[in-house]
Amino acid sequence: MGIEPAKVIRRALGLAPRGPHYLFPRHRLFVRISHWINAGCLAFLLMSGLQIFNAHPALYWGQSSDFDHPLLSMTALDNGSELVGVTQAGPWHFNTTGVLGVSNEDGSPMVRGFPDWATLPGPQWLAMGRLWHFAFAWLFVINGLLFWAYSITRGHARHDLLPTGTDIAHLPREVIDHIKLKFPRGEDAKRYNALQKLAYFSVIFVLGPLIVLTGLTMSPTMDSAFPELLWIFGGRQSARTIHFICAFSFLGFFIIHIAMVVLSGTWNNLRSMITGRYVIEGNKDG
Amino acid sequence: MADNRRRFLARAGASAATLFLGGCTSLSEQPWVVNLLSEVEILTRHAQRLFAGEHALAPEFPKKDIASVFRANGTLNPDTPDYNAHAANGFRDWRIKVGGLVEHPLSISMAALRAMPSRTQITRHDCVEGWSCIGQWTGTPLSLVLAAARPTAAARYVMFFCADNMAQDGDPPQFYYESLDLLEATHPQTLLAYELNGQTLPIEYGAPVRLRAERQLGYKMPKYIKRIEVVDEFKTINGGRGGYWEDQGYNWWGGI
Numbered sequence: 001m002g003i004e005p006a007k008v009i010r011r012a013l014g015l016a017p018r019g020p021h022y023l024f025p026r027h028r029l030f031v032r033i034s035h036w037i038n039a040g041c042l043a044f045l046l047m048s049g050l051q052i053f054n055a056h057p058a059l060y061w062g063q064s065s066d067f068d069h070p071l072l073s074m075t076a077l078d079n080g081s082e083l084v085g086v087t088q089a090g091p092w093h094f095n096t097t098g099v100l101g102v103s104n105e106d107g108s109p110m111v112r113g114f115p116d117w118a119t120l121p122g123p124q125w126l127a128m129g130r131l132w133h134f135a136f137a138w139l140f141v142i143n144g145l146l147f148w149a150y151s152i153t154r155g156h157a158r159h160d161l162l163p164t165g166t167d168i169a170h171l172p173r174e175v176i177d178h179i180k181l182k183f184p185r186g187e188d189a190k191r192y193n194a195l196q197k198l199a200y201f202s203v204i205f206v207l208g209p210l211i212v213l214t215g216l217t218m219s220p221t222m223d224s225a226f227p228e229l230l231w232i233f234g235g236r237q238s239a240r241t242i243h244f245i246c247a248f249s250f251l252g253f254f255i256i257h258i259a260m261v262v263l264s265g266t267w268n269n270l271r272s273m274i275t276g277r278y279v280i281e282g283n284k285d286g
Numbered sequence: 287m288a289d290n291r292r293r294f295l296a297r298a299g300a301s302a303a304t305l306f307l308g309g310c311t312s313l314s315e316q317p318w319v320v321n322l323l324s325e326v327e328i329l330t331r332h333a334q335r336l337f338a339g340e341h342a343l344a345p346e347f348p349k350k351d352i353a354s355v356f357r358a359n360g361t362l363n364p365d366t367p368d369y370n371a372h373a374a375n376g377f378r379d380w381r382i383k384v385g386g387l388v389e390h391p392l393s394i395s396m397a398a399l400r401a402m403p404s405r406t407q408i409t410r411h412d413c414v415e416g417w418s419c420i421g422q423w424t425g426t427p428l429s430l431v432l433a434a435a436r437p438t439a440a441a442r443y444v445m446f447f448c449a450d451n452m453a454q455d456g457d458p459p460q461f462y463y464e465s466l467d468l469l470e471a472t473h474p475q476t477l478l479a480y481e482l483n484g485q486t487l488p489i490e491y492g493a494p495v496r497l498r499a500e501r502q503l504g505y506k507m508p509k510y511i512k513r514i515e516v517v518d519e520f521k522t523i524n525g526g527r528g529g530y531w532e533d534q535g536y537n538w539w540g541g542i
Contacts, residue, residue, distance in 0.1 A: 044310075047310075055416055056413070056417050060417075063418065063420060064417075065417040065418050067357065116307075117307060120307070120310050120314075122307055127537075128314045131320065131324060132314070138326055218542070219334070219541055220344060220502060221337075221542060222541075223344065224338045224344045225338035225342050236412065236418050237417075
């Protein structure tokens, strides 16, 4: 089978093939609405979260802050002529001027953890960052709980998301296929492959609850109500560190997710998450 | 061609991000947005109260967890002539006035406060910035002081007025103040604290007396307390939002 460039390009862009194809109902309305609310929430939560982090750009392990030994910190040094941004992770120190520790705000260098293009609001404004963060945290939790209820009661979690034994057995093969950018087509494209199941299942049922619970562990009132939280996560400062790691895991998931959406048929994927319909190559009964 | 397209896409992406960010930053300056987002605080407060109830205690820690250096934050010394005179005198003449909606207004000296039953607790102090420090606090439960003053049936909030001026030099004075509702104010761990780690409270931590409200963030625990006032609402007091930082846009509910 020779390579046909036109076909490959149409596939990558996700345009309907010239040959036989049909529309397959891929995502239900509930899932589509839930997906986009979640996407919006994550954008607001990440950026307002970085704003909150900037109020004290350092992470610790344990119940309280050992200020002399942070796991990670973003600081600024004045070397006499200019400000130098220093990011420390464990025993390592990096010059991160311009991005972390010191970055430009309205054209002049400012001492701040993450740069203003990554935070909401842009300028240092903790009170406002907290307002955005908690408002979208509520929306994220309510949307997440509704999705859980839907996906568990309608069998979506069990049939579509939970990886099966066969899925696990196919995993090495799929990893190789993904690296070669060979994506499932025809009948195989009607269900999630093992990598997708593993990614979606762990984001929805592990990462999601983990980021919410570590967030709540940072609340002194919630620690009074549920002191177990401190025991589970090893203290408030550990919970803050895990919360931060979860946030960047979400970002990592997002980047890979977008890359896969783009590489495996941009418009076909996007359409299926907007209108629900996904183009399958071949004949309907085939 | 491909280069142009890439440049166009990159520029389009950057513009979209800038629009989104600029939009959200300017939204943050719209009163209606701020008010809408602030409404969420009511939901948070009710939900947290539902879980924590009236009496759930903040976690207490063993002595070994006490921080070797407890970070002092906010005002480190009120440094007014009046305060300095009190400090020079070992706060012997410092009095805490308790008034407002109470049947028995009080004026309590430090000696009288220390003579009342005390509570000692090793708790975690959580700053709104994100850091935490563990320290041992000794003080008089605020509930005992309030019980002696006997709040009237209309009482809803307890206001704390302090000796530290937060205004810049040259601006009209803005003394730190805070408020708790009666439930949090009468919580067993809510103290008028006069000792840290077994020592008389040092100036940078709020000498001679500061509040501990262990289920709340640090800014809800004012230092250098001069006057306590029981009120039914705080809309007409200072900025009207119940505290110095609240008037700068921070949540009144400091439970998260």
